[in-house]
Amino acid sequence: MTTVKDTQGRDTASLVNPSAVGLVAVIVAATDGEPRALTVQVEGQARGRSDGLPAGPLVPEHPTLERGLRAWVERQTHQRLGYVEQLYTFGDRDRQGDEAHGLHTLSVAYLALVREVRPGGLAEASWRNWYRYLPWEDFREGRPPALEEIEAKLLAWAGETADPKLRRRREDRLSLTFGLFDGTWNEERVLERYELLFEAGLIPEAQGQSGAACDGAATGQPMAFDHRRVLATAIGRLRGKIKYRPVVFELMPPTFTLFQLQRTVEALSGTNLHKQNFRRLVAQQGLVEETEGVTSGATGRPARLVRFRREVLLERPAPGFRLRPAKRPA
Amino acid sequence: MTTVKDTQGRDTASLVNPSAVGLVAVIVAATDGEPRALTVQVEGQARGRSDGLPAGPLVPEHPTLERGLRAWVERQTHQRLGYVEQLYTFGDRDRQGDEAHGLHTLSVAYLALVREVRPGGLAEASWRNWYRYLPWEDFREGRPPALEEIEAKLLAWAGETADPKLRRRREDRLSLTFGLFDGTWNEERVLERYELLFEAGLIPEAQGQSGAACDGAATGQPMAFDHRRVLATAIGRLRGKIKYRPVVFELMPPTFTLFQLQRTVEALSGTNLHKQNFRRLVAQQGLVEETEGVTSGATGRPARLVRFRREVLLERPAPGFRLRPAKRPA
DNA sequence: GGCACAATGCTCATTTTGAGCATAAGTGAG
């Protein structure tokens, strides 16, 4: 048996202190131009049932974490997972929402992208528009109305401290994440925004917070445990990733129009894009190839159906999309 | 107490199956234009002692994983950690190198960037040029000689299978990761290259492999357990990150010249950059501001000393470097 | 045929890159 000593000479081989480890999955699909996550019903947690992400224990039988995750998700939801990527491992003692046993609790979170939305193997599993939980993240229809109330409360939170340094720090964070003073918005900072709201006590999941939270319309629907945090992590990661890796195609049907593709990218990023430039980009990058088919039935000129060129995965820079927000006419 | 049922109705609240969890740290510094990682001596493992990354158990006392990591690294190595980021959680059953106990073993790996290279609190800890372990990743002096031998062996590996589909897949991977047929090299695919070498049996750490591995000069010095894999993950992540976040500055002294900065970026990315364009980029992005000082003593015209503009962290796109490889004159 | 509505094609002014040339300012040798 191998022996390891850390640099102090203590034996660390066995890594004592066994911990409880769980897996959580953010399973994403995009249908009808809306970004959706697969959710399940979770009991307990103060107000009866609430939505949660599919989660399960780490099963020792599986050779790798990812394989374990694939196995039980596919069994549980009858949803075959295509693209899977590890997101983050959460281990905060006070954020897990489950402190019953003495073990340290970890959750290893994964992001999965799936193509089709089956009705759901289980009655309790359902697809939900992810902006239901994070309404301030959707800028497709212009600035989300939820932001008015949120900004007011955040400003109040920043102002409620006497310490000028702390106050300054809070204001800097408001500026950086919500673009509060300079009107800037970086769509990738989803987690930072959520965490800020959490700290400011605007997230009901934060136990022991002052009851002065938003009424829920503005700060979205809660989820069980810290699952909204996991969801926020997933969205942020995905928004970043589509810019430099062609992962959106994992969400598209075998054949689609450029505009459907654009709608999907917009759904994920929560912004609108300039149509002509978007298609120029896609064409130029050689991400798709034309098929015979065209759309029909809908109003307007029929669109050509295209399909993803799998070969690009083998080509040089393996590009994604660099998002370029369009000015909204409204 | 809360109760959670998964979608099958089984109770998953307690996430049974306790696991052993360890923390591993890739602590990076850059001195004299060389990228270095902090290593410790590890006993056991076939051939006596070998280099390993600082690792320790997850201590339940700490509120978060990151805090726990910071605490024991600082205590163990007397090295204060600045920037810390979670890298990845490894949980392969057969890659951990430690299967003594029945528990599933996880390692949560972190990447840390530090500014100064203290002589090392412990005699057993030492800074090592990271290319010692991954020599094929350094293109600063032109194509690494190690690649000749590696490519030959990889081609042989691809060719040794009869199944044409598998063979095709292997060749595609060689092309994608090592640019074998199209001469392309993506410096971020460090992990993919390492894993390919591992699968091809060219990495001594792979137990039960055919002894036909490279002699070590080409495939670098081994590390304990799967620590080279962790290191490869860290390098790949860091190479990607410096392109869009100003993290290099975590490695720089308070004041430095633009050329030192360039050397550091080059050290990390393993490529050479076009000098004039590099400084134009840095200037234009407003990443640094001038100081009074200039260098002296060395040969050549003295260079102005600059310092990182911390404010950029609060500014809009929070840019990093977009690396642009320069043509090597040689 | 005439409309309304998307899908497509193309233009044009800016910026952003990639590559170099030219000059400036020290050090060390003879």
Add this chain to the structure above:
DNA sequence: CTCACTTATGCTCAAAATGAGCATTGTGCC
């Protein structure tokens, strides 16, 4: 003291990538 050499800095120029729009082309519907 001057020349040779070395590294730091300034600047130029052509090519490619972006950001915004205008113009045309097919279709389904009165």
